[in-house]
Amino acid sequence: MQLFIGGACAGKRDVVKQRFPGALWWRLAPGQRLQEVAQVMLPNTPLVVHGVFEWLMATLDSDLSIDEWRAQWREDFPRLHQAATSNNVALVMITSELGRGLVPMARDQRRLRDLSGWFTQDAAAQAIQVWYVRHGLVQALKG
Amino acid sequence: MIVFVSGGARSGKSHVAEQCVLQAANGQPCFYVATASVYDGEMAERVARHQAERSPPQASTQWVTLEVPLAIDQAIAQVPDSHAVLLDCLTLWASQVMFNGEEDESEPFSSHEGFSLLVRCVQDARARKITLVIVSNDLNEAPLPNDPVTLRYVEFLQRLHRWLANEADSVIEVVAGQPIEWKAVANS
Numbered sequence: 250m251q252l253f254i255g256g257a258c259a260g261k262r263d264v265v266k267q268r269f270p271g272a273l274w275w276r277l278a279p280g281q282r283l284q285e286v287a288q289v290m291l292p293n294t295p296l297v298v299h300g301v302f303e304w305l306m307a308t309l310d311s312d313l314s315i316d317e318w319r320a321q322w323r324e325d326f327p328r329l330h331q332a333a334t335s336n337n338v339a340l341v342m343i344t345s346e347l348g349r350g351l352v353p354m355a356r357d358q359r360r361l362r363d364l365s366g367w368f369t370q371d372a373a374a375q376a377i378q379v380w381y382v383r384h385g386l387v388q389a390l391k392g
Numbered sequence: 393m394i395v396f397v398s399g400g401a402r403s404g405k406s407h408v409a410e411q412c413v414l415q416a417a418n419g420q421p422c423f424y425v426a427t428a429s430v431y432d433g434e435m436a437e438r439v440a441r442h443q444a445e446r447s448p449p450q451a452s453t454q455w456v457t458l459e460v461p462l463a464i465d466q467a468i469a470q471v472p473d474s475h476a477v478l479l480d481c482l483t484l485w486a487s488q489v490m491f492n493g494e495e496d497e498s499e500p501f502s503s504h505e506g507f508s509l510l511v512r513c514v515q516d517a518r519a520r521k522i523t524l525v526i527v528s529n530d531l532n533e534a535p536l537p538n539d540p541v542t543l544r545y546v547e548f549l550q551r552l553h554r555w556l557a558n559e560a561d562s563v564i565e566v567v568a569g570q571p572i573e574w575k576a577v578a579n580s
Binding site: 259263348358362386 | 396398400530532533534535536546547550551553554556557558563565574575
């Protein structure tokens with residue numbers, strides 16, 4: 250998996266579009282398990298998974314705790330990888346950097362920031378390559 | 393040459409940018425395009441602090457300050473060919489482009505006009521071999537407020553940043569006063 254991280258409007262999508270021109274794009278649906286994304290894979294076609302921020306936002310309304318969500322996606326990552334390997338799919342994920350700046354006052358905003366940070370860390374740990382996008386420029390963080 | 397310097401609040405980006413200008417000026421007078429509008433006492437202190445840091449008594453280089461909240465193209469036009477100029481900062485200028493006229497009900501600039509103005513500055517600087525160093529704040533790596541006006545502002549600022557990063561010969565991020573080079577000047 251390749252992970253692209255960057256702030257709001259940093260140019261992440263443009264960079265990914267340029268590098269994976271024929272890719273299938275999949276926006277994570279609220280409540281969707283990460284491993285279910287394997288079902289939309291097309292053999293030999295790169296798959297870009299995006300919409301992570303909104304997907305995490307939807308978890309705020311759920312009864313599961315942050316730890317339960319984290320356990321779930323950690324369980325799903327290897328399955329997603331396995332599916333990508335067997336379909337010869339280059340898996341690409343886009344996440345937002347939200348961790349800088351003040352800690353938000355509102356509980357939900359704090360929780361969202363935590364979820365986003367942990368998800369990005371877990372995704373980066375699974376990724377072979379990690380890229381940081383800043384003002385449309387790209388720097389390798391891993392691989 | 394075009395240099396784009398950005399970083400968080402109090403990261404030391406203005407100092408790094410000033411050093412770039414002083415180096416490029418090579419003893420000639422340096423120009424400073426100040427986009428800040430002084431609207432309260434805190435802002436006046438902020439401006440005074442920047443001025444004092446730029447021109448300590450022992451400084452040998454003269455700084456010529458041009459105060460322009462909006463018409464940055466007219467300010468750059470006043471800089472002689474082959475000189476060095478610092479534009480500080482794009483963040484404030486972008487907010488003035490977007491929110492100019494809200495109080496006095498005059499016609500505000502559109503973001504399209506603002507973008508064109510910046511493009512003209514950069515083109516003018518390039519054509520006249522001016523070293524233009526532009527400073528801006530990184531605002532987009534934290535949770536953003538939900539109000540549409542702020543989101544529109546961040547989108548506009550990021551559009552300027554992406555264009556500038558692509559156009560600039562050198563792009564520098566400043567963290568704790570330390571410059572991190574994202575794009576280096578090609579050796580000729």
